Amino acid sequence: MHNKKTQKNILTILVVILLTVLAVALLKNYTLFLKTALPNQNPYFEFKLPTIDNQNTNTQVETPVGTKLRINLNYIGTEAIENVSGYSFTLNYNVGQLNFERYLQENTFSISALMAANPDQLGPVRLAGIFTNEADLTEGTTLLALEFTPLAAGSTTLSLNGFEISYEDETDTTQAQKITDTNTPVTLTFNITAGSLTQPIITSVSPSTITVGTSTTLLISGQNLTGSGITSVYLNQYSLDKTTVLDSSTKIERQVPSDLPVGTYNLIINYQNGARAERTDAVEIVTSLKNLAIEEAYFSPNQVKPNGVYKTTLWVLVNNTQGATALDYVNTDLSSIGGRPNSRLTSECAVNNNQCLVDNKQWFYLANITVPSTTVIKEVSYIIPVYATNKTGESANSSASLTITNQIAISERAPVVDSVRSYAMPREIVNNGQAKISFYAFVTDPDGAVDLKSVVIDLGSINQGVKAMTASEEEVTQGKWFYLKDLTVANTVAVGSKTAIITVTDRSGASSEIELKFDVTGSTRAPRIVQGQGIKPYASPRMVPPDGKTPVSFYALVDDPDGQANLESVIIDLNTINLGIVSLEQSTSAGNGYWYVAKDLTVPTSAPKGSHRFYLRATDKDGNYATADLDLNVADISYAENGPTINSNKSYTTPNLAVNDNVTEVTLYTFVSDPDGTADIESVVVNLSLLNLAPTNQMLPVPSSTQGQGQSYALTIRVPQVVSPSTTPYELVVSATDKQGASAAGKILLRVASKLPEAIITPQMLFGLATNSTTVEVVFSKSLDQNNLEESGTNFRITDATTIDSPLLISRATISSYGTVVTLTTAPQEEGKTYTLLALDTLKDNQGIRLSSGMGDKLDFEGYQEIKGKPKARLATATSPTSVEVVFSQPLKPTSVNFSGNNFTIKELLNSSYALKVLQAEQIDTNLIRIKTAPQKAGVKYLLQIKKLLSAGDKELNSSTEFKGYVSALRGDLDYDGDVDFADFTIFASVYQKENNLLDENSNQNQNTGGGSNANANNNSNN
Structure with a gap:
């Protein structure tokens, strides 16, 4: 018995030992698995100057004082590290010799700790980086770019050490894993030479226009063009080969290949020390060159009486690329208004000592044109032809309109600068060479703004001479705005009151001037x-x-x-x-x-x-x-884990564009959810500091908007006039707090515009959406002139949002039948990459109003990404008695939205035989459609049915959702139009009059019957 027990104990001990050995082996293998799954190479990182080819780590770089440099920090491990969430390292440098200007974000990386603020402090500085989404590090990945300027001559070293990489191991998600690079620090040595090097500058490029399909030698002129050594020359992304001609500091030549497509190109020169020179819109590739063109023709004044006394002048602007001497003549035919059929115009160069040419363009004129009394007065203008011919036989034609009428009286007064509406901004400027001042002038001419010839400003009081002022695109009756922006005042200008003299001259030579006062101060505050x-x-x-x-x-x-x-x-x-x-x-x-x-x-x-x-x-x-x-x-x-969340994808505004007039209302919407239910949400606050309003503004819950554990909140505001119109939306921060004190943040995007003079509303891009990897659909606020859209897409440009060096080529542009959606065909987009789209001011709407620079001409969009799942309508809300807004779960394809509203039908939920007429539908954001309807019944439930809408990925949406007819918040709003006005008073008066008539009838009945019975008294009471 004892022996059996002993054997059993021994057996138990052996099993325990065996299991222990097995566990150790498994743990060892698991540890080995972790190690073998990671790169076994050190170092993991290197410095790289983007402009130097075949550079190795620890390369010595020679650079002059004051030249801005950029270096990249690259991962060079031969094996990828998966699921990286962040990293940190120590930066060592001598602030006395290297002045760091900024740390540039790359990809989804964001800086969480920056350099020390004290400029006298020496390194090291600890930096930490976080990936907003986990990413994989592969060989050559750029993690971070550093931009800085050498300050003093000598040798100095920049180094990084103490690397720690954080990543998630899928076999052990309980804590982040780390790799430490303990090898020699990554270093880069700079030999900084004495004396600063002048920045390379490109002053001109010839030729600036090249015919497609031809190989052309490009002459680039400028200053210090050879710099520290040219590494590459590009037209956009196309590299240019060097010719046999040697480069000099003022001129270099490069060969333009014949296979460049039609379009406009930026010229970029890169140098060994990281410097670069650039010229925007340097070269245009065209289908064919036109040597001769008439660019402008008009009469001034453009209305005359047919009496042989009143005079007008014909002005014609001719562009001859072969030069002024190659132009033969410019003629007009005045026979239709009683003049000579072959009248020759005079070149303005003949009376201005050949100082009138600008880019081979010159003005021609024919003065003292009179119209005889035998000329017939018509309701429409006469069209007068003009012709230009050069010595090679090429010709160009155009025309000018002239109105013949007895209903005018031509004024002979000079043009006037409006002293009330002309000003300097700001009125006081510091003479530090950095503060900026701008000048604005409103000029009128009794013969029309078209008669204005020049507006100049004399800035001799601040040593800047006479400068031409630029005309705005908008013409207001007989006047125009002119401006000269962003001038700086040098510290050599004496402090005191200064005067700028603005002089305006018309084409008859009459002129006038005003003085603008402003102050120059040397005191800084x-x-x-x-x-x-x-x-x-x-x-x-x-x-x-x-x-x-x-x-x-x-x-x-x-x-x-x-x-x-x-x-x-x-x-x-x-x-x-x-x-x-x-x-x-x-x-x-x-x-x-x-x-x-x-x-x-x-x-x-x-x-x-x-x-x-x-x-x-x-x-x-x-x-x-x-x-x-x-x-x-x-x-x-624990509070944050159980706290509320804000769904920024459900945040929007109505209308989608706010006006900074402090009058027009705009409503902000956001959606807040809480795992403990909507009753646990204590407050939802939106910060309006960006709009110059109070930072804390309570948003109120929207009735009947509850979905699951969340609901919509809204706030109606007016945007002050001091808020600047912006090409990108203002990001308004929203904070939600629950009853335990836990909070969350989100954002609402608000677009702000301003009304232009004379109620001229310019067309604007509302949003852009990539609907597949080579297509972008752009929605405009107004219908565009379809004849003004270039099919080649040259009205638009797309670049990487972080740098203009990476354009996304556009090959085609089409426009929808309603004129509000432009579809661009592009080169393949990078998935999820942010691009910037610029629409040029060559675009016009149907009224001929141009797109205005700085007003909705630029927006960002992301490269196409496929969204899984089916699209559906998330929320429908009546925002007025005749308007319903619908929020969708996915971005919608703008070209699938029918402007006449055929995608939608609306019926009463409890009475399907009654249909609410849909008048119009417009997409006002990627996920938002506004439907115009016939007047709704207040508080009645409606069923909205949706058909044949497509998501950005061409998924068809056929679904339905419910909403309640609009209920006014104003008790006196009897017709439910959102206002208490005269129409409501009319309704009230009508009802009140009927009730009074009933009371009068009952009173008469009482008097006829003696008025003493209880029945009659009760009847009156009821009435």
Whole structure:
């Protein structure tokens, strides 16, 4: 018995030993698996100058003082590291010799800690990077770009060490894995030569126009063109080969290949030290060259009486690419108005000593034209032909219109500069060579704005001589705006009151002038961090967990009285949460300054919980500074996990474009959900500081908008006039807080425009959407002139949003039948990449109004990405008695939206025999359609049926959703049009009159019957 028990114990011990050995072996193999799955090569990183080919790590770079350099930090491991979430390293450098200007973000990388703010501090500086989405590191990946300028001669070294790479191992997701690079630091040595090198400058390119299919030698002229050694010359992405001619500092030649497609090209020259020279729109490739063209022809004045006394002048602008001497003559036929059939025009060069040519263009005129009384007066203008011929036999034709009427009286007064509407902005400028001043003049002419010849401004008081002012595109009755923008005043200009003299001259030689006063000051004042009237620095959200994941951003509105260019830095001290000193970057203008933002930082797990007060400091270039503070609550992580969330994809505005007139209302919408239900949501606040309004504005829940555990919130506002129109939307930060104090942040995008003089509304791009990898559909606010759209797509340009060096070629452009959607065919797009689309001012709407620069002519879109799942309608809301807005789960293909509303039918939910007529449908954002309807019945439930709509990926949408007829919030709004007006009073008066008539009838009946019975008394009471 004892022996059996002993044997059993021994057997048990052997099993335990065997299991232990097996576990150790498995653990060892698991550890080996981790190690073998990772790169076994060191170092993992290298420095790389993008402009130097075949460069090795530790290369010595020779560069002069003051030349801006850019270097890349590349991963060079031969094996990929998967699921990388971030990394950190130490940067070592001597601030006395290398001045770092910025850290450039690459791909989805975002900086969470920046360099020390003290310019006297020497390195090292610890930097940390986070991928907003986990990414794979492969050989050659650029993680970060550093841009800096050498300050002093000598030899200095830039080095990085202490690398740590964080990644997620799919076999163990409990904690992040790390790799440490312990090898010799990655270094780059700079031999900085004494004396600064002049920046290479391109002054001219010849020829600037090339016929497609021809190989042409391009002559590039400029200053210091050879620089530190040319590494490459490009027209957009096309490399140009060197000719046999040797390069010089003022001229270089390169060969343009014959296979470049038709289009406009930027010229870029790259140098060994990282410098570059660039000229925008340097070369145009065209299908054929036209040597002769008439670009403009008109009469001034363009109305005359047929009495042989009143005179007019015919003006013709001729462009002859072969030069003025190659032009033979310019003639007109005046026989239709009683003149000579072959009248020759005089060149303006003949009376201006040949100083009239600009790019081979010259004006011709025929003066003192009179119309005899025998000329018939017509309701329409006479069309007068003009002809130009050069000595090679080429000709060009055009025409000018002239109205013959007895109903005018031509004024002989000179043009006038309106002293009330002409001004300098700002009225006071600092003579520091950085602050900017602009001049504006409103000029009228009794013979029409077309009669104006020149508007110049004499700036001799600030040593800038006489300059021509530029005319605006818009013509207002007989006047035009002229401007000269962004001049700087050198520190050699004496302080005091200055005068600018504006002189305007018409084509008859009559002129007038006014003086504009402005002050030049040499005193600089400290910048200001705006606090007051509801505006102050803030964090969004105001409570975050210390989890290293949740983003938090810091905002401050900063103004410098000496001009924004005088502001050196805006920083915030985040040392108490282990993030060090962080720089805030300039964002959007707010009328009384610019917003500065440090976006999407994360609080590390080592940060102490509780309320933290952080200090901001704004410093100008003269050392003046201002300070302020803001608070952030680092909360228990459990709060954040159970807190609310804001779905920014469901955030939108109605209307989709706001007007900065402080009158027109716009409603902001967002969608907030909470795992504990909508009753747990305590507040939803939108920060309107970017709009010069209070930062905390309570949004209210939208009735009948509950979906699951969330619902929509709305706020109606008016945009002040001080808010600048912007080509990109304003990002309004929304914060939602629950009853436990947990909060979340999101954003609402608001587009802001302004009304132009005389109610001229320019066409604008509302949004662009990639509908497949080679197609982009662009939606405009107004119907375009279809004859004005170039089929080759030259009205548009697409570039990488981060650099203009990477254009996305456009091969074709088409327009929808309604004229509001343009479809662009492009080269293959990179999935998810952000592109910038620019529409040129050559586009016009159906009324002939051009697209205006800075007003909806630029937008960003992302390269096509396939979205899984079926599209569906998420929410339909009646926004007025005749308007319904529908939010969809996926972006919609604009060309599938029928303007007449045929994609939609609406019926009463409980009475399907009653149909609500759909009048119109328009897509106002990628996921949003506004439907115009016949008047709805207030509070009645409707069924909206949708058919034949397509998503961006051509998935068909056939679905339905419900909404309630619009109910006015105004009790006196009897006709439910959103206003209490005379129409409501008419309805009220009509009803009131009927009731009074009934009362009068009952009163008469009572008098006839004696009026004493209880029955009659009750009857009156009921009435």
